[in-house]
Amino acid sequence: MSTRNQNERTRQTGTAGRRTEERQHRSAKPGRRVHSANRRRKRRQAGKWKLAAILILAFFMTLLFARRSSELSYQEQTEEDLEMDAIFAVEFLGQGWSAWMPDNYAVYRTSTYPVAFKASIQRQTEGMTGTIQYQVNVSGYGWTDTVENGEVARVDGVSAPLEGIRAWVNGDLAEYYDVYTRVMVEGEWTGWAVNGKDAGEPGSGKHIEGIRIAIVKKGNTPAPITEKEIDDEEAWKASGVNPALPMVALTFDDGPGIYEDRILDALQSAGARATFFMVGEEVVKYPDAVRRMAEQGCELGNHTWGHENLSELSDDGIRETIRKTNEAVFQASGSQVTVVRPPYGSTRNNTLPVLGSMGYPAILWSLDTEDWKHKKDPNATVQAVLTQVKDGDIILMHSIHEASATAAETIIPELVSRGFQLVTVSEMAQAKGAALEPGKRYGNFK
Ligand code: NI
Numbered sequence: 001m002s003t004r005n006q007n008e009r010t011r012q013t014g015t016a017g018r019r020t021e022e023r024q025h026r027s028a029k030p031g032r033r034v035h036s037a038n039r040r041r042k043r044r045q046a047g048k049w050k051l052a053a054i055l056i057l058a059f060f061m062t063l064l065f066a067r068r069s070s071e072l073s074y075q076e077q078t079e080e081d082l083e084m085d086a087i088f089a090v091e092f093l094g095q096g097w098s099a100w101m102p103d104n105y106a107v108y109r110t111s112t113y114p115v116a117f118k119a120s121i122q123r124q125t126e127g128m129t130g131t132i133q134y135q136v137n138v139s140g141y142g143w144t145d146t147v148e149n150g151e152v153a154r155v156d157g158v159s160a161p162l163e164g165i166r167a168w169v170n171g172d173l174a175e176y177y178d179v180y181t182r183v184m185v186e187g188e189w190t191g192w193a194v195n196g197k198d199a200g201e202p203g204s205g206k207h208i209e210g211i212r213i214a215i216v217k218k219g220n221t222p223a224p225i226t227e228k229e230i231d232d233e234e235a236w237k238a239s240g241v242n243p244a245l246p247m248v249a250l251t252f253d254d255g256p257g258i259y260e261d262r263i264l265d266a267l268q269s270a271g272a273r274a275t276f277f278m279v280g281e282e283v284v285k286y287p288d289a290v291r292r293m294a295e296q297g298c299e300l301g302n303h304t305w306g307h308e309n310l311s312e313l314s315d316d317g318i319r320e321t322i323r324k325t326n327e328a329v330f331q332a333s334g335s336q337v338t339v340v341r342p343p344y345g346s347t348r349n350n351t352l353p354v355l356g357s358m359g360y361p362a363i364l365w366s367l368d369t370e371d372w373k374h375k376k377d378p379n380a381t382v383q384a385v386l387t388q389v390k391d392g393d394i395i396l397m398h399s400i401h402e403a404s405a406t407a408a409e410t411i412i413p414e415l416v417s418r419g420f421q422l423v424t425v426s427e428m429a430q431a432k433g434a435a436l437e438p439g440k441r442y443g444n445f446k
Helices: 003-028 037-071 227-239 260-269 287-295 315-333 351-357 378-388 402-417 425-431
Strands: 085-092 106-108 114-122 132-138 162-169 177-185 208-217 247-253 275-278 299-302 394-398
Touching (some): 085 106, 085 208, 114 132, 114 208, 162 177, 247 402, 260 287, 260 402, 275 287, 299 315, 315 351, 378 402, 394 402
Parallel strands (some): 247 275, 275 299
Antiparallel strands (some): 085 114, 106 208, 177 208
């Protein structure tokens, strides 16, 4: 229903209410003169109550119509409002997950083969039920069960290649949209398979090399891929980050410690990365955690040796605590520190010039989970992130609290399923075109 129709409907309801009101006034007028003053007053009072009841009824009926019309509103939306996208990612054997690819883009690799697939929807039309569902055909195993909306389609523990894929939308979406899927087999793209038809040659022993998927309004077909899009895709393949899609940088301070493995497990299974701002005196106690961070492509950050407030140190004191921690991180992991976060976010006095002279910017944050306040309530930390998170955020957490690790185990897969790429601070700066200049402070890259 359009807004105009809705207003008319509301006005009509209002007019009906007033007419009833007039009738009430007429009938409330005394027709005979035999009433005592008392009875007249009583009757007038009863009339007022009736009037009030009718007005209240009219009010709720108006609400009911308004609600119905907003529930149905997508049926009257403009063409542009109905634009909706699929995003998808493919896991390649030995190379991990691709970036989330936008609608109608292609991801393929000839050096290896796909072993898992996931897809989600962006800009889902308001008021429409349904989601994207899909299955993959695994060589030697056949079709997997149907999964949906960001869930991973694969056979667990199996590294056999995919031979086919099926994808479709359900609910209201199925009435308005078609899902087009095609795959690359032996270097050639197949024709489009529509709405759950098989893409590929399942059971043939020929594995697929790439996947392309698009959602279009019924009656349309996916646009051809342009040269530029193919170039962009090459760039994303190299970096693993797609600048066209939303991203956030999760950061974990004050570790490493005994909860790093849980956080790293959650990152690994979501194909995600984070940045760890570590204190040197813990780095020497948990070198294995630091090595694992580096192996998973996480960024290694310096948070001083003993969590000193850099604003209160001499220039030499700042250099010393940063240098010592850098060495400990390198000892543990064989990898270099690339970013620094001053404890307490404090960058007064000579902090910035001295960090700048060492080649470092100061990395702060834009979303403070205050997880250290929620040591008994991981859900408060989860909610702090999920209710506030925006593209380009640097999210502050601390890896030394058990509740923070518990929260991370929910936050990480949920952000991924909402379409966020979880990247390191440096990856996000690069993807957003922000030069990280030594001696400057950065809280986000929007
Ligand atoms: Ni700290």
